[in-house]
Amino acid sequence: MSTFPYRPINPLTRDIRLIYLLPSQPLARVLMTKIEEKYSPNTVNRPLDRIYAIFSDKASNSIRCQIQQVSLNSAPPYQALSYTWGDKDQTMSILLDDHNIPVTKNLKAALDELHKNQLEFGGRSQTLWIDALCINQGDNEEKNHQVPMMGDIYRIAERVIVWLGPEDNESVLAVETIRQLGCKTLSCQIDPKFLRNRPDIGNDDQALAQKEALNALISDSTRTRQPRGQLISNIEALNRFFTRNWWQRVWVVQEIAVASDAVIMCGPHIIPWELLVALLLLIRLILQDQDNRGPNYEIPISGDLADIIIKTNAVCTARSSYQSRIYWSLRDCLEHTCLDASLQATNPRDRVFAFLSLFTNDDRQAISVDYTKSSEEVFIEAMKTLLKSEGVRMLSYCNQFSIDSKVPSWVVDWASRVPSPLQSFAFKHVPVPYSACSRMTVPNLSFPNDTIPVLVLQGTRFDSVRMTGRVWEGCESWDADDEIPSILRWLGDVSEMLPSSVVESDPMIVRELVWRLSIADRILEPFTSRRASLADFDGYLVLIGATNPPEGFQGDLIKWRNHESTAFRLQLRRTALERRPFLTCKGHIGLGPRNILPGDVICIFLGGEIPFVLREGNNGRYRLVGEAYVHGIMDGEFIKDDLKIEEFRLE
Numbered sequence: 225m226s227t228f229p230y231r232p233i234n235p236l237t238r239d240i241r242l243i244y245l246l247p248s249q250p251l252a253r254v255l256m257t258k259i260e261e262k263y264s265p266n267t268v269n270r271p272l273d274r275i276y277a278i279f280s281d282k283a284s285n286s287i288r289c290q291i292q293q294v295s296l297n298s299a300p301p302y303q304a305l306s307y308t309w310g311d312k313d314q315t316m317s318i319l320l321d322d323h324n325i326p327v328t329k330n331l332k333a334a335l336d337e338l339h340k341n342q343l344e345f346g347g348r349s350q351t352l353w354i355d356a357l358c359i360n361q362g363d364n365e366e367k368n369h370q371v372p373m374m375g376d377i378y379r380i381a382e383r384v385i386v387w388l389g390p391e392d393n394e395s396v397l398a399v400e401t402i403r404q405l406g407c408k409t410l411s412c413q414i415d416p417k418f419l420r421n422r423p424d425i426g427n428d429d430q431a432l433a434q435k436e437a438l439n440a441l442i443s444d445s446t447r448t449r450q451p452r453g454q455l456i457s458n459i460e461a462l463n464r465f466f467t468r469n470w471w472q473r474v475w476v477v478q479e480i481a482v483a484s485d486a487v488i489m490c491g492p493h494i495i496p497w498e499l500l501v502a503l504l505l506l507i508r509l510i511l512q513d514q515d516n517r518g519p520n521y522e523i524p525i526s527g528d529l530a531d532i533i534i535k536t537n538a539v540c541t542a543r544s545s546y547q548s549r550i551y552w553s554l555r556d557c558l559e560h561t562c563l564d565a566s567l568q569a570t571n572p573r574d575r576v577f578a579f580l581s582l583f584t585n586d587d588r589q590a591i592s593v594d595y596t597k598s599s600e601e602v603f604i605e606a607m608k609t610l611l612k613s614e615g616v617r618m619l620s621y622c623n624q625f626s627i628d629s630k631v632p633s634w635v636v637d638w639a640s641r642v643p644s645p646l647q648s649f650a651f652k653h654v655p656v657p658y659s660a661c662s663r664m665t666v667p668n669l670s671f672p673n674d675t676i677p678v679l680v681l682q683g684t685r686f687d688s689v690r691m692t693g694r695v696w697e698g699c700e701s702w703d704a705d706d707e708i709p710s711i712l713r714w715l716g717d718v719s720e721m722l723p724s725s726v727v728e729s730d731p732m733i734v735r736e737l738v739w740r741l742s743i744a745d746r747i748l749e750p751f752t753s754r755r756a757s758l759a760d761f762d763g764y765l766v767l768i769g770a771t772n773p774p775e776g777f778q779g780d781l782i783k784w785r786n787h788e789s790t791a792f793r794l795q796l797r798r799t800a801l802e803r804r805p806f807l808t809c810k811g812h813i814g815l816g817p818r819n820i821l822p823g824d825v826i827c828i829f830l831g832g833e834i835p836f837v838l839r840e841g842n843n844g845r846y847r848l849v850g851e852a853y854v855h856g857i858m859d860g861e862f863i864k865d866d867l868k869i870e871e872f873r874l875e
Contacts, residue, residue: 375581
């Protein structure tokens with residue numbers, strides 16, 4: 225099997241390559257002509273019928289392509305394929321300009337399906353852009369100038385075809401469910417405001433009709449009695465549909481975001497992207513409806529529906545933002561994708577490069593695509609850009625899960641799971657909820673040596689860690705019956721760490737302190753983050769059994785507790801999961817990274833809204849362990865005019 229002899233591409237004229245997928249009929253005619261030439265009409269035992277059948281079958285199943293170089297500025301209409309490569313060791317061959325070329329099994333399956341569907345195109349050749357064929361993958365120099373063009377390639381395409389893979393019995397059910405429920409949802413003409421507060425949206429005839437149709441659709445699709453609703457019946461098929469590898473590929477976020485038109489193809493079945501979005505809107509409304517109805521109403525598949533929303537969030541958020549001309553910063557990329565460990569990239573560099581077309585102009589110009597650089601060099605360059613534009617707050621994203629990363633401790637390791645920061649920066653107009661640095665708001669950071677990746681910061685030393693507690697690991701299931709005992713055990717451990725002076729005070733003060741610590745004294749909401757208030761205290765009190773149901777309550781006490789504590793448990797899950805409580809030498813309780821150790825230093829950097837944990841090395845430098853919540857200093861209480869400011873060199 226040969227390697228294709230690519231001709232060099234001219235980057236100055238924005239050249240790209242296009243693939244022409246040829247119909248099989250011409251090949252069949254060529255083969256039959258050769259057969260007719262070999263066997264004259266008088267040949268005895270002329271096996272034309274059998275040979276014709278064999279060659280016709282091979283012709284109909286062979287993939288023949290031609291390749292052509294064009295300028296993207298004047299390219300003919302084409303479609304771009306969005307797919308996963310699959311296992312590179314499992315290959316099949318196609319003909320590309322009469323060269324036998326290996327392609328992955330999944331790409332071959334996509335080409336086969338497009339080949340079968342060629343009647344839709346009147347038997348003509350299809351013009352496609354496919355990265356594995358149109359970019360010389362063995363030429364890093366070519367990749368360096370083709371990858372930055374990929375956003376434009378997918379944006380200019382007439383249509384982006386999302387290839388999820390061959391069909392199976394479950395995918396057929398999933399496709400039919402998406403089509404039917406998507407169409408029904410679109411027919412309701414739902415205003416986006418419904419997602420925020422559906423019961424209060426209008427009382428005119430049109431709004432009432434929309435509500436009635438929507439309520440009927442929600443009830444019908446989630447019906448548990450026979451005949452069961454479509455979502456209930458086909459939830460396993462939908463789960464498998466949304467766990468296909470395409471949803472986990474980092475490149476698809478950009479490919480779908482910029483597409484002017486997109487369809488999903490699973491085997492021979494094609495679904496307009498709009499129907500998928502409509503189904504996801506219905507799922508969000510169903511989950512909202514469950515919350516609005518109270519503790520005695522629960523959909524048995526609510527966990528599955530929430531998982532579907534999580535799996536599709538990055539792709540759908542990116543498309544919605546880009547189509548609304550809201551461009552991502554490099555920091556937005558971290559928020560929307562790298563916090564989600566499900567997005568994968570074969571090449572770690574692509575966790576940065578795959579989003580270039582979604583970036584603002586400033587971030588796009590700051591990141592240079594260069595596949596000759598190591599992934600560590602790419603991550604360091606990205607982190608310098610983040611620190612210069614966003615300040616020391618970006619250190620909150622540094623890997624708290626492992627101190628054995630190959631990158632410096634102050635650099636975000638994009639190839640690993642990125643921690644969800646205690647500060648939420650997803651929306652620039654929302655202020656962060658902490659101000660530990662108070663008046664010391666001017667950041668002072670530098671990179672003194674390009675060859676040795678060291679970050680120099682100025683700040684003040686607050687205290688050191690005296691003791692640490694147990695990490696809350698969560699539980700296998702987020703079902704309330706499993707989660708609540710796990711939470712109560714962890715909260716009990718935290719209470720035992722409190723200084724005796726606190727424990728001997730008012731029990732309600734102790735409860736409030738443990739509650740604020742467990743959620744880092746902040747509340748995350750869909751479009752904002754804020755500091756916790758006593759109005760948020762009730763869910764914690766219900767959970768620990770310090771509050772009883774209202775007088776006259778006759779429902780299920782367990783369901784009441786589970787429902788009333790849901791909001792608190794969600795906040796704790798977002799905050800305390802995989803973090804470790806600690807006590808400082810001065811008696812302050814805190815919540816830090818899982819790797820925090822006794823002796824670690826708690827400091828506040830100039831311009832930093834939150835304290836950070838450092839570990840001192842032998843050479844006078846420090847390693848960043850992670851961010852921390854320290855009760856009692858988050859609003860600048862420690863900052864005084866006569867504080868000693870010192871220099872911290874992080875490696």
